[in-house]
Amino acid sequence: MNQTAPRAQKRQYSYTQHGVTISDPYHWLRDPAYPDVTDPDVLAHLAAENQWFETAMAPHKGLIDTLFAEMRGRIKEDDSTVPQRDGAWLYWSEFELGSEYRKHYRKPVAGGENQLILDVPALAAGLDYFSLNAISVSETGRYIAYASDTDGSERFTVHIVDLETGEKLADVIGETNSDLVWAAHDTMLIYGHVNEHWRVQSIRAHRLGSDPAGDVELYHEHQLGFSASPGMSANREWLIIAAGDNETSEVRLIPAADPLAPPVLVRARQAGVEYGVDLHGETLFIWANDIHVNFRLATAPLADPGCWTTLIEGSDAFYLTDFSLFADFYVTEGRLNGLDQIQIRQYGDSGAVETIAFPEASFCAGLGHNPEWDVDRLRIGYESMVTPGTVYDYHLTSGALEVLKVQEIPSGYDPRLYAVERISIAARDGALVPVSIVQRRDREPGGPLHVYSYGAYGYGVDPGFSTNRLSLVDRGMAYAIAHIRGGDDLGRRWYLAGKLEQRTNTFNDFVDVARGLAELGYTAPGRISASGGSAGGELIGAAINQAPDLFGAVVAHVPFVDVLATMLDDSLPLTPGEWPEWGNPIESAAAFNTIRSYSPYDQVCAQAYPPMLVTAGLNDPRVTYWEPAKWVAKLREFKTDDNVLLLKTNMGAGHAGKSGRFEGLREDAEEMAFILWQLGLEGSASSSAAVGRK
Numbered sequence: 001m002n003q004t005a006p007r008a009q010k011r012q013y014s015y016t017q018h019g020v021t022i023s024d025p026y027h028w029l030r031d032p033a034y035p036d037v038t039d040p041d042v043l044a045h046l047a048a049e050n051q052w053f054e055t056a057m058a059p060h061k062g063l064i065d066t067l068f069a070e071m072r073g074r075i076k077e078d079d080s081t082v083p084q085r086d087g088a089w090l091y092w093s094e095f096e097l098g099s100e101y102r103k104h105y106r107k108p109v110a111g112g113e114n115q116l117i118l119d120v121p122a123l124a125a126g127l128d129y130f131s132l133n134a135i136s137v138s139e140t141g142r143y144i145a146y147a148s149d150t151d152g153s154e155r156f157t158v159h160i161v162d163l164e165t166g167e168k169l170a171d172v173i174g175e176t177n178s179d180l181v182w183a184a185h186d187t188m189l190i191y192g193h194v195n196e197h198w199r200v201q202s203i204r205a206h207r208l209g210s211d212p213a214g215d216v217e218l219y220h221e222h223q224l225g226f227s228a229s230p231g232m233s234a235n236r237e238w239l240i241i242a243a244g245d246n247e248t249s250e251v252r253l254i255p256a257a258d259p260l261a262p263p264v265l266v267r268a269r270q271a272g273v274e275y276g277v278d279l280h281g282e283t284l285f286i287w288a289n290d291i292h293v294n295f296r297l298a299t300a301p302l303a304d305p306g307c308w309t310t311l312i313e314g315s316d317a318f319y320l321t322d323f324s325l326f327a328d329f330y331v332t333e334g335r336l337n338g339l340d341q342i343q344i345r346q347y348g349d350s351g352a353v354e355t356i357a358f359p360e361a362s363f364c365a366g367l368g369h370n371p372e373w374d375v376d377r378l379r380i381g382y383e384s385m386v387t388p389g390t391v392y393d394y395h396l397t398s399g400a401l402e403v404l405k406v407q408e409i410p411s412g413y414d415p416r417l418y419a420v421e422r423i424s425i426a427a428r429d430g431a432l433v434p435v436s437i438v439q440r441r442d443r444e445p446g447g448p449l450h451v452y453s454y455g456a457y458g459y460g461v462d463p464g465f466s467t468n469r470l471s472l473v474d475r476g477m478a479y480a481i482a483h484i485r486g487g488d489d490l491g492r493r494w495y496l497a498g499k500l501e502q503r504t505n506t507f508n509d510f511v512d513v514a515r516g517l518a519e520l521g522y523t524a525p526g527r528i529s530a531s532g533g534s535a536g537g538e539l540i541g542a543a544i545n546q547a548p549d550l551f552g553a554v555v556a557h558v559p560f561v562d563v564l565a566t567m568l569d570d571s572l573p574l575t576p577g578e579w580p581e582w583g584n585p586i587e588s589a590a591a592f593n594t595i596r597s598y599s600p601y602d603q604v605c606a607q608a609y610p611p612m613l614v615t616a617g618l619n620d621p622r623v624t625y626w627e628p629a630k631w632v633a634k635l636r637e638f639k640t641d642d643n644v645l646l647l648k649t650n651m652g653a654g655h656a657g658k659s660g661r662f663e664g665l666r667e668d669a670e671e672m673a674f675i676l677w678q679l680g681l682e683g684s685a686s687s688s689a690a691v692g693r694k
Helices: 040-073 120-124 492-496 504-519 535-546 563-567 575-582 589-598 626-638 661-678
Strands: 014-017 020-023 084-086 089-094 103-108 115-119 131-137 143-149 156-162 167-176 181-183 188-194 200-207 216-220 227-232 238-244 249-255 275-280 283-288 296-301 309-312 318-325 330-336 339-346 349-355 364-367 377-383 390-395 401-406 418-426 432-440 449-452 478-482 528-533 551-557 612-617 645-650
Touching (some): 020 589, 040 626, 040 645, 040 661, 103 120, 115 120, 115 143, 156 188, 181 227, 275 318, 283 318, 296 318, 330 364, 339 364, 418 504, 432 504, 478 504, 504 589, 528 535, 535 551, 563 589, 612 626, 612 661
Parallel strands (some): 449 478, 449 528, 528 551, 612 645
Antiparallel strands (some): 014 020, 089 103, 103 115, 131 143, 143 156, 156 167, 181 188, 188 200, 200 216, 238 249, 275 283, 283 296, 296 309, 318 330, 339 349, 377 390, 390 401, 418 432
């Protein structure tokens, strides 16, 4: 490349907090008119970075095209979901050949013609971006409501269609971001309204045929940092209005037949206590962490909803993650030694547990979509790092698992060519961090390796299947998932040990896993690539500040890297709700100092950094575009190496990048090409051609 990488101007700006003054010369990259971004200097800089990205990647277009073709070849283009019964109808969705988006169908259970109920390709026609947030068919099956976003800002507009006539109703509800719930015998639609700060604090009821400006507010959340969401009980008798932040929750119940009735508070919020509710007859079932960190399941009479009696005790060994109620039984889900469990239980007998058995030693399994109340089978999803996604029906009477669908890979796939391991690596404080690894059985020891993680909000990274990942693995790379603290892979305590004042455990775990994999002979320093997105991008930023020599290539997707400045700005959409996760540096000097000590942007220093590809979305409300833009600008100023540093900003998209299954796939191909280029594997051929069709 003969051109020079873009250099952002430095403009004097500083702020003072807790007696500390911090200079931020790239603050100007935040357009003061945000969420509108119209500043010509900002747009010109982002355009220059995008041009630099295009110039750098142009010589590798052949590899990008090859990877894209490989990944697309593993997708069954005319794919469909398994039909699922809900009342008098069977519902499913289909992709047509070459289509970016699904069509949604139904047909009568009693027999009859297929009915197209939502033509997403038609809705997305002519648009650069299209995303659906929610689809909801009314209980009688007459209406369908859907919420769509056309720019990635996640401010969704709701439309309603009468499925009997095909007519789109005049009712158009803007500024939403929630599930859509039908109530009052299909005469009302319940939704969450998003305010100017992209926070859902108002739950509203829209009466069909009325002006949305007059929608009735059922609930308003006043506490800064809390958001609200609507839901429906499994028996469809109660609206469930939940409010909360990242560590505290509160639930209210409203009769579904009468949404304007006064709500019933289950139990008042208590800092640090999370709970969720469903109902069976006059009994509430409550999933809560009030007594044990790994949650218990309790019951309470509807007449006295705050009087909780333990049904299933919390356990150090078993992490209870969810429960589902049905007419004649209920299901608990959780993790035992980090592995998913699905357990069938009977009402009135807390001791009888039927655990669904799966054949592999490491896997992901969970309930699928089971909309009906009275059932004799359960829809279940299953996969592992070598087993493609599988849909089962579990027959309750016989205990048999019936295979309904196995993910088809048209270009061919043989799981016998791959080996999976689950090992533990000691972090610097002695904690044993699980690592899931997949590689080809014929891979040379010590070769290149990719490591991925997330490590925040208690979101564990499941050891699931990925067809895209095969493009790295089939070129001789191992792929490792680090189950670090900050996620809940080993239970709730594992999560708590990676947040607030213990946040640095997350970054240390990741670095120690990468280093440990090299020491164990799986790879070598400098032959490791790494990726993470959003809070996982913060993880990547902190890791390369700490141990840049370990990594030969890094991809940071929409990275949350300007942590200190963002947590100091309570006008930003997510900030107040994020304080329980990161700390409140406005009020607490200790939180200020802790966040400052690891915030990737604030800790950039004069040292060599690995080759990096960074992505952003101009309309991203979760990680604002200026965070990665400022980070890259500061890295260009300070880094002492000549390694490639690229920033790509999606100018018409948000947090998830481009919409559509193939447009997003091309971005995956670009990022994978960058990794292979930087690790010296650009000329290596995929071994997948030897697989053949199986």
